[in-house]
Amino acid sequence: MKTWSMGTLGALASLAALAPHAASAGPFECLIEPNQTVEIRSAVEGVIEKVTVQRGDRIKAGQVLVQLESGAEISAVQLAKAHADAQGRLASAQNRLEYAQKKLDRMTNLQTQNFVSAQQRDEAEAEKRILDAELKQAREDKEQAAFEQRHAQDLLNRRTLRSPFNGVVLDRMLNPGDLAEAGTGRKAILKVVQVEPLRVEVVLPLAAWGKLKLHSTADIVPEGLGGRYTAKVTVIDSVFDTASGTFGVRLELPNGEAKVPAGIRCRVDFPELRSLATPASYTRGSFAK
Template sequence: MMTTTAMTLLTWTLLSPNASAAESMVVRGFTEPSRQIEVAAADDGQVAEILVKEGERVRAGQTLARLETATLDAALRIARLKAESTSRAKATAAEMEQKQLRLRRLEELRTDGHANEDEVERARADATIAAANHEAAVEEQALNHLECEQIEAQIARRQVVSPIDGAVVRIRRDVAEYVTLNEPGLAHVAQLDPLQVTLYVSSPAAGRLSAGLTLPVTIVETQQRVSGRVDFVSPVTEPGSGTVRVKLLIDNPADALRSGLACEVRLP
C-alpha cells in the first residue's frame, strides 16, 4: 500500500514568464520512493523475532519478522506423525484382502455344492465392510496430510515478508510486543530503485509527453545529470490549476541517489 507521502506532490516550479523559452520548460520536483509499503502481519500474535534492521536493504520475499508459532509447531509435529503413520491403512488393506479371498473360496465351494448361499452372503457382507474400512483409513490419512498443509499455511502467515525490493525505513514493533490486524504495518519498506519524481506541468506541455519518453534530470544539490523515464501522464487536467500530473522514474542502482533530493526536469 503506497503511503500518502509517496502519493503527494511535493513542489514544482516553472520559471518566470520573462525567462527564455528554453528556461520556461524546466520544472522542479523532488525524488521520492517509487513505492512505499507498510508491511503487516497476516495474523494476530506476539513478535518472536525481528530479522532485519532499519536501513537494511531487503529483497522481495525476504522475511522481515516472525510471530510466535510454538503452539502451531507442536500441532504440526502431531499432524505429521499421524500423516506418516500407515499402520491403520495397512491393517485394513490386509483385512480387506483376507475377506475378499474368503469370499472367492466360498463362491468356488458353492459351485461345487460345498457351501450354502447364506455363508456366501455373509462373506460378501464382510468383504464389503472390510473394503469400506480400508477406504475410510485411506481417506483419514489423506485428511492428515491436508491438516499438515493447513498448519504449515498458518505458520507461513505468521512470517512477515517484504513484497518488494527496497530499504527498511522503519521498524514499528519489537520482540515480545503483540500485533493485531487493525494496526499499521510492522515495518515500513521503501523501494528506491527506481526513484520517482512527481510533477505538475501545463496541459500543452503534457501533450508533448508520453510513457517511455526519456527526459534529462539535474540533481540540484550536486548538479549531477541523470535520465528520467516518463511512467505516467494523467489523462485528467486539474480544473483549479490547469495542470497535469506526471510521474517520472529514475533508475537508481545501488541506491546511489537519495530520496528527497530537489531536481530539475527539462521538458521538450
C-alpha cells in the first residue's frame, strides 16, 4: 500500500474544502507531484570540489552533479593499475617453470638409461614442484592486484555523485569548499525531483471502490494551465480512511516534454465514475490528520 506524505494529505484536505458536498460525482480534485524526490548525499566524507548545477536546472540520468576532491584517490588508482599491469614476476615464473619441466623430462629420459641417478632425477622433480608453487603464487598476486585496482577505482567513483534520473534540481544546500559528510542524517548537497513521469494523487469516496481498475486511464486538467492529459491508474489503496469514508488512488502522468509542472492542483475525470452518486456528507478532511 502506498503512503501519503503530510504535505500531500494536507493539500488534499484543503482541496476537499473547496469541493461541494452535492450528490453529483463530477471530476475530483487531485494533486500533481514529482514521481520521486531524492536528496543527494555523499557515501564518503570529503571536501566538495565542484557542484555542476544550480536550483532549477534540468538534469539527465547519469549526469555528474557533484565532484569531491579526489587527488589521493586518483593516485591510489594509478598505483594499483601499475601493480595490476605488471607482468615481470609472472612471466619470469612461467619461463623458469618451462625450463624446469624440460630439465625434468631430460633427467627422466637419462635416468631410464642409467646415465643419471634416481636422486638427480628426484631433485629435478622437486625443483619443478617448487616452481609450480611460485607460478601459482605469482598468479594469485596478480589477481589480488587486479582486485585492489577495482577497489581503488570504486573508492574514486564514490567521490563523483551522479543524477539518478532525468529531472530538475529543486534546491542546492552546499557549495564548493564545504565538507560533505557521509550518512543519511547529514546535510544533503542537493535535492532533485523526477518530473517524468509525474504522480497524480486523488482520494475517492467509498462508493467508487471496485469501479476502477489498475492501468485504466483518466483525464487530468491541471489548474491554471488548461489542456487535458491522459494518466494511468497505478495504485488503488485497499485500506480505507474510516472517518471520511475515502481511499487513495495514484495515477502516472507522462511528462516527456515537461509541459506540466509538479506541485500544482488539478482535476481528474474518471469515465467509470461519471454516473457515480456520492453521499452529500462526503468529506476528505480526515486526511489532514
